[in-house]
Amino acid sequence: MSEITLVEAVNLALARAMSEDKDVLLLGEDIGVNGGVFRATNGLQARFGRERVIDTPLAEGGIAGVAVGMAAMGLKPVAEIQFSGFIYPAIDQIINHASRMRNRTRGRLTCPMVLRSPCGAGIHAPEHHSESPEAMFAHMPGLRVVAPSSPARAYGLLLASVRDPDPVIFLEPTRLYRLFRQEVEDDGVELPLDACFILREGADATVVTWGAMVPETLAAAEKLEEEGVMIEVIDVATLKPLDVETILRSVEKTGRCVIVHEAPRTAGFGAEVAAEIAERALYSLLAPIKRVTGYDVVVPLAKLEKQYIPSVDRIIDGVRQVMEAS
Amino acid sequence: MGNIEMGFDLHMDLVQLLSPSGEISKAASKSAKDIERLVRFYRAMTRTRIFDNKAISLQRTGQLGTFASALGQEAIGVGAAAAMEERDVLVPSYRDHAAQFYRGMAMSECLLYWGGDERGSDFKNARSDFPNCVPVATQAPQAVGAAYALMARKEDRVVVTFIGDGGTSNGAFYEALNMAGVWKTPVVFIINNNGWAISTPRELESAAETLAQKAVAAGIEGRQVDGNDVIAVHEVVRRAIDKARSGGGPTLIEALTYRLGDHTTADDASRYRDPEVVRAQWTREPIARLRAYLVSEGAWSKEQEAELHKECAEEVDREVAAYLNASPLNCDAMFEHLYAKLPDTLQWQREEARRFAQRSANGNGNGHV
Ligand SMILES: Cc1ncc(C[n+]2csc(CCOP(=O)(O)OP(=O)(O)O)c2C)c(N)n1
Ligand SMILES: [Mg+2]
Numbered sequence: 001m002s003e004i005t006l007v008e009a010v011n012l013a014l015a016r017a018m019s020e021d022k023d024v025l026l027l028g029e030d031i032g033v034n035g036g037v038f039r040a041t042n043g044l045q046a047r048f049g050r051e052r053v054i055d056t057p058l059a060e061g062g063i064a065g066v067a068v069g070m071a072a073m074g075l076k077p078v079a080e081i082q083f084s085g086f087i088y089p090a091i092d093q094i095i096n097h098a099s100r101m102r103n104r105t106r107g108r109l110t111c112p113m114v115l116r117s118p119c120g121a122g123i124h125a126p127e128h129h130s131e132s133p134e135a136m137f138a139h140m141p142g143l144r145v146v147a148p149s150s151p152a153r154a155y156g157l158l159l160a161s162v163r164d165p166d167p168v169i170f171l172e173p174t175r176l177y178r179l180f181r182q183e184v185e186d187d188g189v190e191l192p193l194d195a196c197f198i199l200r201e202g203a204d205a206t207v208v209t210w211g212a213m214v215p216e217t218l219a220a221a222e223k224l225e226e227e228g229v230m231i232e233v234i235d236v237a238t239l240k241p242l243d244v245e246t247i248l249r250s251v252e253k254t255g256r257c258v259i260v261h262e263a264p265r266t267a268g269f270g271a272e273v274a275a276e277i278a279e280r281a282l283y284s285l286l287a288p289i290k291r292v293t294g295y296d297v298v299v300p301l302a303k304l305e306k307q308y309i310p311s312v313d314r315i316i317d318g319v320r321q322v323m324e325a326s
Numbered sequence: 327m328g329n330i331e332m333g334f335d336l337h338m339d340l341v342q343l344l345s346p347s348g349e350i351s352k353a354a355s356k357s358a359k360d361i362e363r364l365v366r367f368y369r370a371m372t373r374t375r376i377f378d379n380k381a382i383s384l385q386r387t388g389q390l391g392t393f394a395s396a397l398g399q400e401a402i403g404v405g406a407a408a409a410m411e412e413r414d415v416l417v418p419s420y421r422d423h424a425a426q427f428y429r430g431m432a433m434s435e436c437l438l439y440w441g442g443d444e445r446g447s448d449f450k451n452a453r454s455d456f457p458n459c460v461p462v463a464t465q466a467p468q469a470v471g472a473a474y475a476l477m478a479r480k481e482d483r484v485v486v487t488f489i490g491d492g493g494t495s496n497g498a499f500y501e502a503l504n505m506a507g508v509w510k511t512p513v514v515f516i517i518n519n520n521g522w523a524i525s526t527p528r529e530l531e532s533a534a535e536t537l538a539q540k541a542v543a544a545g546i547e548g549r550q551v552d553g554n555d556v557i558a559v560h561e562v563v564r565r566a567i568d569k570a571r572s573g574g575g576p577t578l579i580e581a582l583t584y585r586l587g588d589h590t591t592a593d594d595a596s597r598y599r600d601p602e603v604v605r606a607q608w609t610r611e612p613i614a615r616l617r618a619y620l621v622s623e624g625a626w627s628k629e630q631e632a633e634l635h636k637e638c639a640e641e642v643d644r645e646v647a648a649y650l651n652a653s654p655l656n657c658d659a660m661f662e663h664l665y666a667k668l669p670d671t672l673q674w675q676r677e678e679a680r681r682f683a684q685r686s687a688n689g690n691g692n693g694h695v
Contacts, residue, residue: 020481032523033598057495059464059521078686089497124442126420128460265675278408295675297660302391302442307657307683314682 004183009151010040010116010172012186013158014078018048019189024162026220027054027063028080028174037082038118039179062113064090065105068097071113071167078162081117085128091136098167099142114161114168121214122175122264122309124302130264132300134211136239137169138272139247144168144193145240147211147307151182153237156191164193173212180215193238196266202230202265205256205319208247208273210236213260213310220315226326232259239269252278255286260315265293287325292318340431340582341475341562342552346610348618350557358557361568361625367408367556367619369634371400371613378587380439380646384616385591389650393440398586400424402488405559409485409567415476416455417469419462425488429455433645434652443655444663448648459687463493465679466502466515473511473576484510484512484570485529486563492523495531503544503578511576514566517578518553520585525598537579546576553581553610568619591677656684 018024032055035042045053056063067077082085101111121130127313137145148154154311161168200221214235219233232250251257259270270291292310343354378397384390403424423436430451439446459465469487475530477484506513517537521528541548551562584607588595603605620626657679
């Protein structure tokens with residue numbers, strides 16, 4: 001066992017998946033010789049060959065469409081979209097085909113593919129490199145949407161995604177790619193794709209988050225503990241299908257809930273979490289649900305990105321608001 | 327490959343008027359050899375290169391974000407921009423500051439953009455030019471639409487748009503060519519074929535012998551030009567612009583060049599290409615080539631060279647200072663230009679942004695872990 005970063009864990013899971021299943025192949029821009037712009041596929045072309053690690057022409061719609069065709073014919077493609085800001089032409093293939101191939105053919109043809117893409121702000125990247133599009137995918141029936149927040153979860157969730165018989169959108173927060181290391185054993189053990197993870201227990205308030213905002217939320221939890229406020233931190237991890245039960249159980253215990261995400265607020269995935277709680281645990285609530293999110297603005301260029309991403313302070317403030325209410 | 331029915335030659339001849347060693351072709355017209363103009367081109371290319379050097383060093387010292395240099399590709403931007411009228415419209419990619427500078431974009435604007443500040447796209451000059459376009463190829467259909475608008479409004483203006491070799495693999499590029507062909511819009515597409523799309527070499531992008539021949543399927547004229555020969559680029563683009571202006575419709579021009587630098591400052595090209603190949607390409611680069619010609623014509627001296635470098639360095643220093651001293655952005659900027667008028671429902675979000683910006687300014691920890 002060794003300590004690895006999140007991006008190294010992605011690499012490890014891909015290598016594992018490829019060595020255990022000959023039908024798994026990778027495709028994307030600059031993923032071969034260059035190992036991907038973030039090095040997520042570093043060394044994999046040298047190891048598995050150019051036929052299984054394909055440097056594609058620059059065409060996201062094409063990449064997604066090719067992956068659909070490959071998947072329907074028995075391969076298990078893992079396609080990389082270099083940045084999620086360039087994922088939009090691929091959405092046509094995902095929503096019109098990948099997500100409904102099984103349904104359209106009554107199970108005759110299926111689409112076991114993974115679309116991986118880095119996402120989120122905070123790394124001083126150029127324009128269109130800092131998007132958080134998870135809610136768009138979560139809105140599409142027939143998909144799974146996964147957002148890892150640690151090396152170990154990236155490894156286990158990606159393995160499960162590749163092995164899953166249906167299409168999975170796997171959104172990797174660039175801010176966490178090299179933020180910290182963690183021991184990850186390359187044991188081929190996957191993590192469930194239908195479960196939230198309770199990262200920290202607490203009785204006072206539930207904070208639900210995922211992906212890039214997990215470290216900020218954990219930092220807020222530590223500061224709040226100094227004030228004597230114990231929050232329960234839930235990493236959603238798989239946004240779709242959503243493990244509502246884990247969230248409800250927590251909210252029933254704490255009676256208070258804050259939802260934190262980086263994407264803009266309106267119609268963000270936080271709205272879905274809030275709606276589930278409102279429908280099914282309203283009477284357990286001691287205070288209105290609070291969302292701490294990116295503003296409803298175009299994610300700004302580097303100079304203002306810190307002002308955009310929900311800060312530890314904003315999360316703490318959100319928790320204080322639900323603590324003070326009632 | 328031979329002629330096809332439409333009268334296009336699939337095997338387009340590469341237009342070159344100035345050889346890599348600086349000899350002028352007999353085919354060069356008198357006006358193409360206009361020394362005053364060539365000196366202007368030389369100065370503009372040099373100015374861009376000196377800027378690029380500075381921008382890279384700013385990035386390396388943490389004073390600029392990721393930056394895409396035009397090293398070795400200066401002739402395409404300068405030759406094309408010089409063929410445009412001020413009133414024409416440039417729809418750029420993200421590596422086209424050679425053209426943008428020629429059209430009056432301030433270096434400080436370019437730095438603001440790559441420094442992570444939207445004000446860099448609010449050009450003081452060439453105010454109808456489009457901003458940089460990062461999502462590759464998305465600019466191509468926009469260029470067709472812009473040209474359609476100019477045509478519909480009977481304005482005597484044309485559109486020039488750039489795209490990379492990698493960009494020509496993208497569906498949006500084909501759609502744009504096709505629409506331009508159908509509607510005969512006054513647009514000139516210029517492919518900056520620098521051999522690479524980050525680490526992906528030209529031959530992995532397309533099995534087509536040339537990228538210019540992609541014009542054929544769209545029913546428009548395609549040309550191939552030596553993109554390191556500013557004289558040829560200028561000639562070929564000028565003719566395409568004249569044609570567009572007089573109602574003759576679009577042209578696709580493939581300009582062959584080479585990316586002498588990394589893709590951007592975030593890239594390390596030594597991972598995927600042989601430095602020997604790059605070294606060999608330095609013998610073809612556009613600035614030394616034009617200098618050799620100007621010197622052979624007695625039109626350029628060591629003293630002028632030194633003077634030009636001094637002038638450019640001074641300009642770059644002034645512009646860097648303007649960039650570094652730009653007034654600080656505050657969080658209101660995120661909301662300011664989102665809509666013509668900020669909806670009332672967003673006012674509270676701006677208040678919240680202000681409240682937390684204040685805290686971090688007071689050192690109260692905007693703690694990003
Ligand atoms: C649609 C899209 N996909 C991917 C990227 C990431 N990316 C930025 S530049 C680039 C390569 C572009 O190559 P080319 O078109 O040849 O232009 P060059 O950079 O060589 O000027 C890629 C893949 C992007 N910006 N847009
Ligand atoms: Mg290129």
